[in-house]
Amino acid sequence: MKKRIYISADYAEEKGDREVIDVLHSWGKDSFHAMSFTDTAEVVSGSVTEDEDCRACDLKKEFNRQINISSVVLFIVGDKTAERCAGSFCQRLEKGANCPCTPYKQNSKGTKMCKWFSTSKAEGDDIGNINKYTYLEHEFRQARSKDKEIIIIYNSLKKQQGWLPDYMKNHQYIEIPFWKYDERGNKVGDYSNLKRLLGF
Numbered sequence: 001m002k003k004r005i006y007i008s009a010d011y012a013e014e015k016g017d018r019e020v021i022d023v024l025h026s027w028g029k030d031s032f033h034a035m036s037f038t039d040t041a042e043v044v045s046g047s048v049t050e051d052e053d054c055r056a057c058d059l060k061k062e063f064n065r066q067i068n069i070s071s072v073v074l075f076i077v078g079d080k081t082a083e084r085c086a087g088s089f090c091q092r093l094e095k096g097a098n099c100p101c102t103p104y105k106q107n108s109k110g111t112k113m114c115k116w117f118s119t120s121k122a123e124g125d126d127i128g129n130i131n132k133y134t135y136l137e138h139e140f141r142q143a144r145s146k147d148k149e150i151i152i153i154y155n156s157l158k159k160q161q162g163w164l165p166d167y168m169k170n171h172q173y174i175e176i177p178f179w180k181y182d183e184r185g186n187k188v189g190d191y192s193n194l195k196r197l198l199g200f
Contacts (some may be wrong), residue, residue: 006067006148007041008139009076010084017078017155018176023189024074033191035200037132040066054104055115058086060129060138068126072198073143075136075168078155083163087135092119105136137167144171150199153178157187 010016027033048062091099100111152172180190
């Protein structure tokens with residue numbers, strides 16, 4: 001059984017939650033674990049970022065598309081999640097077309113002017129892709145606007161509700177810690193619990 005599962009997480013190499021992502025991917029690839037899913041959050045490897053002029057707004061539009069075709073959205077929450085600000089520096093709505101913008105992962109080449117001559121409202125009930133939300137907040141708002149099943153996974157041995165960014169608080173969804181100790185005392189991902197919640 002294959003599900004389209006969108007994974008929103010801090011992918012930073014250091015101080016991010018990549019170790020959780022790596023375990024999730026390993027479960028989908030080995031012969032022991034039955035969990036099989038399509039991680040639709042891997043936008044970075046897609047065609048959008050191959051464009052050297054890819055901007056934050058292009059990524060957010062792609063996030064919308066990927067979330068819309070997903071059945072479940074997993075939000076990996078770590079102790080630094082609430083502090084992340086990537087994607088939040090768009091000035092278009094305040095300064096109009098004559099505002100600077102840094103193309104995605106092109107910081108060394110400096111800024112360019114906003115690429116959009118005009119802006120319009122988002123299609124349907126999508127969250128508009130030109131905004132000052134962080135990437136993570138944008139993804140969360142889009143998932144809620146589409147009434148997607150949301151599961152909060154803490155990069156911890158227990159629920160850490162104090163780690164939630166303000167925009168995730170006071171909503172109803174499933175929350176689980178990702179890690180547990182096995183019978184040998186090793187810290188491992190709680191495969192059986194997540195598998196049950198995802199209906200595999």
